[in-house]
Amino acid sequence: MKKRDHRISIALLALAAVWMTLAGCGMRSRAEVPAAPAATAAPAGTAEPAPSPETETAPDHRPGDRYEGSVTIEGMEETVRYEHIRNDLLGFEMAYDYERFLRQSETDRECFVSCWDSPGNPENYLEVRYSPLDAETAAAAVCETLSDDYQVRREDAFSLERAGQCIRILADEVKGGGFMPEHLQTVYVIPAADGCRVAAAHCATVESEGFLRRFHAMMNSFSAVAAPEALSVAGTWQTASMGYADDGSMQPEYYVRFTDSHILYGHLKDGQFVLDHTDRIVSVGEAPSGGIRVQAETANGAGYTYQTGEGDENLLEYFETWQEEEFPESYRGGASLNRCTP
Helix, strand or coil: CECCCCCCCCCCEEEHHHCEEECCCCCCCHHHCCCCCCCCCCCCCCCCCCCCHHHCCCCCCCCCCEEEEEEEECCEEEEEEEEEEEECCCCEEEEEECCCEEEEECCCCEEEEECCCCCCCCCCEEEEEEECCCHHHHHHHHHHHHCCCEEEEEEEEEEECCCEEEEEEEEEEECCCCCCCCEEEEEEEEEECCEEEEEEEEEEHHHHHHHHHHHHHHHCCCEECCCCCCCCCCCEEEECCEEECCCCCEEECCEEEECCCEEEEEEEECCEEEEEEEEEEEEEEECCCCCEEEEEECCCCEEEEEEEECCEEEEEEEECCCCHHHHHHHECHHHCEEEEEC
């Protein structure tokens, strides 16, 4: 199964050293993100969206709850139908307009893309990420990146209805030019006990009035929640299939190790792990029968799954697909892994 390709419309933050990237809403690996112009937020001379009490998510809303609110756009009040969601991996909950936006979930981000945009190359969307950085450090990094090309305004005491005080960053004109860019962006940096949450609202200038108000109304329902520790795969593993090493000795086709973001395939030489290649981890979660499920992607875009064998935590069964309904036909015993060291 191949992931869809796309062009990144906005490159907001390229700081691998600080563990956070705000890129576009598609499914491409971060290592493949091409350079792109940064985008900005509410245009100069355009009224900033006012707080909308009608759209606040009540504390007793639970994930999956749907309800009506309203938002005022160009003097007209519109009814909006919201769905309350919670993402424990990224550590937030909020409500989104499910009639006008398509929800796209990935392990490192949530995106809410306009239903009128191409899902793989959207112009109008709200993207949310978790960052282990404190809010001040994250905000400074965002401002530094955007200020290369854009005038940046920073509001350190901006308030959202549920999240409370946060930092809002507006980049609303081209640096030194005094004219409007093609795309606009507003970034909210919400402090939390375990770092911060960063939400970036992106939109095309010609459509900014309506989209910025809708995004702001959605952000008024936002609140940070504690993000649980990520599941991990410990130890060194080996494939069931065997082969001959360069010295003529027989050993598993690959020895395998897992990091938070990649699967490392290699060999043992003089007792040391020697890397051969890596595949990118797309998602990590619990398997339906217990244990862990890891879904990954090869360099040429082929997707596959490792899943804990039923009743055996030292076995990871290999399936040549991401789709659970295809598991029976796509199981490959030779590519399955056995743990050889804790």
